[in-house]
Amino acid sequence: MPFTIDFLDDGRVLEWEATADGAVATERDDYTPRFFVAPRSPETDIDLAELRTTYDRHPEVVSTEIVTRRPAFRRGEEPVLAVDVAHVDRVTRLARRARQLSAYPVGDLACFNVDFSREFRYCLENGLDPTPARELSTLRLEVPVPETGSEVYTELSIDGETVTGSPGEILSAVQAALDARDPDVLVCSTGEIVPTLHGMAAAADGDVDIDEFTLSRWPDVDYQQLASRSTYSSYGRVGHSPARYNVPGRAIVDESNTFFYGETNLQGVLDLVSRSWKPVQELAWASIGNVLTAIQIREAHDRGVLVPWNSWRHEFYKPMGTLHDADRGGFVFAPDVGLHEDVHELDFSSLYPNIICTRNVSPDVIRCECHDRDDVPGLGYSICDDRGYLVDVLEPIVDARDEIKAAIRHERQRDDPDRQRLEELEGQSGALKWILVTCFGYQGFSNAKFGRIECHEAINAYAREILLTAKRRLEAGGWRVVHGIVDSIWVTPDPDVDDTERTALETLATAVTEAVDVRLEHEAHYDWVAFVPQRESDAGALTKYFGRVAGEDEFKIRGIEARQRSTPEFIADVQRECLERFDVTRSPEAVLACLEDALERLHAGTVPTDRLVERNRVSKPLEGYTQNTQNVAALKRTREQDIAVHPGQTIEYVVVDDEKTSRERVALAHEAVESYDPSYYETQLVRAVESVLSPVGWDRTDIRRALAETRELELSDFHRDEDPG
Template sequence: MFLLDIRYDPKKSTITKWIKDGTGCKPVREVCHPKIYVSSTGKDKHELQHLISSLPGVRGTCIEKKRTWLGSEPEEVLCATMDAGSIHDTASMLEAKGCGLYNIDLDPVRQYLLECGLFPMARFKGDSLDDHQYALDYEVPELTSMRLSVTPSRDKGIATMDDTILRIALEDTIIEGEDEAQIIERLSGEIAVSDPDILFTDRGDSFDMPYLYHRAALHGIELQLGREKDILPDSCGRSYFSYGRMLYKPGGFTLAGRLHLDTSSFIFREGGLPGMIDLARITGIPMQELSRLSPGSAVTALQVNQALRDGVLVPWKRNLAEYWKTALELLIADRGALVIEPKVGLHENVSEIDFASLFPNIMVNHNISPETVLCSCCPDSSHRVPFVHYNICQRHTGLIPRVLTPLIERRVEYKKRIATDPARAEEYEMKQNMLKWLLVTSFGYMGFNKARFGRIECHESITAYGREILLLTMEMADRMGFEILHGIVDCLWVKGHGAERLCELMTRKTGIQLELKGEFRWLVFLPNKSNGAGALNRYYGVMNNGKLKVRGIEMRRSDTPRVIRDLQEAMLGKLAQAKNASEFRMKIPETIGVLREHARKLLAGECIPADLVFETHVSRGSDDYKQFNNQAAALRQYLHEGIKIQPGQSIRYIITDHSSKRYQKRVKIPELADETTVYDRAKYYEYLLRAAESILLPFGYTERRLDELVKGKVQENLCKYMVTDNF
């Protein structure tokens, strides 16, 4: 038996565990009331206990000994068992009275799992747990699944909630040919008979599910896709700002006793089903909820879980102020990671070396955690952060290292198994990739002001160690005769032979694995078009095994039209045939020929609409754009079609007349395009030249020069124009 899913009903204060037993799945219920904790500094605890006991929704109170912050000593706090619906009102009232509040917004399901020592996909033997949460080799139940997709009746334009259902595909079964109400009722019947454990959709949260429930409601049908009555989300979605981008998260349509997994979610794309199961086990987050979270939320869950096991309460509203710094101290501390500007141009015999999980390993090796950096128990500690000289605790291992150590070890083991167990290599790749994202975000959350256990001094300490390690590596490389071409955060590109030896020496010196990521026959670092300096993460090159590696140019961006992507792929395909710099130089005329052919096809109007689609995320609503651009024009078209795009959602459009001030003429939404749609050839030609320039700019080929070559204004031999200084 396995714990397939678990959910909480706040109205009935009931936990429902869905136990997978062979081919069936049964619910097991029990009453569960969440707990909150209240500290009463300066107040009589017993008087406060009497007050809280009298409040509505409070089931019981007691006094327990807990720690209210990492590294603090246990103290007496008040524990209140409550109805879930009364928690926030009670907490707000107590906060106004100056009380400290803890564990207020913890998910009751997660509290229950921690208290019972359970986790998603755990195996049972009878009524007892027969599994270990961090086991590497574990049994997974045989899960049945079906893929669901819905096709609206509209044959042109953008489908809306007002369009009737044309057909529903449920795995190999097609439901159509009847009136809409019968189609919906047949869907419920087919799912009930097949009884799958997982229902896969593609963008189900953003369209298929809300569309199905909306159409069912119009006919007075109670659609049930889960094993019990479905609970619909309270909101349709929300926009939020993260890492410089406006993003949109649709409402999550989770099912009772059946897993609804939207394959378009980040977690599923990166880890697939094996990665999700592995992550659900170690984080304790039910799979349906996990699939709709970010890696950062998963890292936070691991930290919260460990803190609660340690008897540390989670503050409701974190208020940890940054230590006061002088202007000089701030200048020294707030430097971030080390970056060495790349040497623009073509280079031969280049090695790329990279520290494996550098920042997480720094946190583990140097005991960096909110309670250990600048700890009060070791002010004279000999363990000091380079450059900033913060003291680090020598008596206790911090929360963050204890959370990250098993993640690092787990990922290392999975990476080993990829090579030693080829039959399961794909599965292990998915699992290690999911862990990679957790380790990557673990650093960023240390400097996030709303992180549960973040602290800016920890962030500064990690980057300081990172700078020192990269500087030491550069010094070692220089002594060994390597030329440093580029460096960024945890990675170096060096020119010369024998990089394996450099990796061995620095691994021993730093205690962190320095890996040889690749050896290049040749590598081109690209310039920043605005100032000519080396762009930090824009390059392309061919490794010794013949693999082409590309970073930072248009073909790597998700918003690039296929016509631009095809051009760059074809140009780089020609250059990839070169085995050295001399051959690379001789291949440039062939890439110009590729550009000329793509330009001819584009200017002749031979490109199909599907190859011309831009897809981009919008950061604001249609009424918030001050300038009229392509995005604003597309948003107005969507609105005219009855679709309101929220900030953070993506839009798609084809440029039809870039100079027009009318949104109907400037762009065309792909769903509205047909054989009569005419694209703006001049504008797309401009984009084509810009994409070719991205590849050939280090060799003197600007947009203007490429335009002259394509249009035949320059008749001389192309080789005459080669800029050889970069070779």
């Protein structure tokens, strides 16, 4: 089976199969991608024959036919118009013309199987599993940040080995690595490496023999640009999608534009390739929702159901009371702020996916017309007895992840665990975890191909009932709940219950599992756990806590600075040191001693600047900012150095003088940074230590006051606790 597919401009398709000797291409010149046109609803009267005649006249249409398909899961087979197109890049354009070519109102026609990615479409229509037949070989190319926007590289890393010199020397080194390794996958720090290297080759003056330079395995095409860069907004967060490139015969993994490869590994990517039928290159740049949608599309395809271009599912009618009851999320028990000894954490295994599978929650069966039952607690929604398609999508993934987790536990328990095997299993488990995490939220996503808000509401309703059931059982068994959120619950022995009368957690977990039909697992035992209050309130922060894992030399940390990607390494390390000190002494004063030591190093100028790097996301172009923030100063420096940073990308810098508003306020991480602003980083340290001590009643004012007794502070130290920037 091919692991990557290339589409040439003349309509030919290249299927690349990984073989023992490298890769072999099979040419096809008869591929005609297909989309469908149908009435939007069964009641709409559309003359498909007339529309077919119109399409037949179009020069980019190869053929048409009227076939029977299911336009939706809740509709039976109906006549639809199938349109075969000359080239995969013409599908969307011709689908748009459906409304122009017909005399019917826009709302009467619907197009299906339109917006598929190219390689995924090819695999789906031809029944090809793009999982490679052997292990894929890789070659990593990386350029330093200052050169990312350059037209000519003077430095480039090849599999970790740095090459410097003239364009000819760099190109020769890359070509030598390609010849020696013949990689199936090119892992690039940025996709721009592809056009830049070929541009350097085209501009070379013959200083070395590079006439034959190419990244491609196909002699006629060096590379193709598949998409231009773009900026987008998702759930209020700005993101950046860089330009995408294709090299015939090799898959490109752009490290600046990959989620699954970055969060898991190649084994995790390949596991999802086999489930989604999105080849390696497309899987690497795809979002979680995009991959989940591909898996759903495969299930729909197997059932003869077409995939809508635009989602148009209306929300079912609900009375006001039902709207009020349904518009809620998962259940939350406010955390009991403070330090708690002997705490146990219990989690429901893949709660939302298991609710879908055990309760048959699926868009095609919820609120069916064949039953009038109150299946969903508190909402009164009925769920059909017929098996929903979403169950068939998720159940294999849930079962596979359970098996992989069991294999991981078994491997770790061996005296001599196989590290490579363990890494492969963890990559697969991580990839499946992200799909399962997303499956619930995607039901409420307005652009989801098959989502339905009623599923989202039903899953939450079941989850609330399940967590309340667990709370009642645990409390009845002699345990006190100190926190709970959606699928996790933290308990400690109830001091008012005698130890001899307290039911073992293992017994209670088994009873809860049997009662709710979702496995309740003992996640961890902590010597102690501290729940952190909100910054400007005594109420507990739902996702900020830390604790010492019993019997292990480790902490579990969630939400505080050491877990935040933007936190400088030095700040995170000091916070962890403070946690260690707090664990041993339970003394705020001992933690302050650790802070004082860090402050001495900070003000002495002995902290390496590379450990003070801030990482912040850019939300708009430089001209869009109205305040002189640190990001603005950093963007000014990148512009000065011809480094392109787009909205949605991350920028890295060290704060050198936070009192300034010019570009001198910061220095970019790759620059030769000789100094930093100790007062700014002191504020960051105090905030980090406040997170550690706030559960025992200390805030920034208390910390500053205690520090004032041992060191002389300036007045400015007391107003720097405002949020930076």
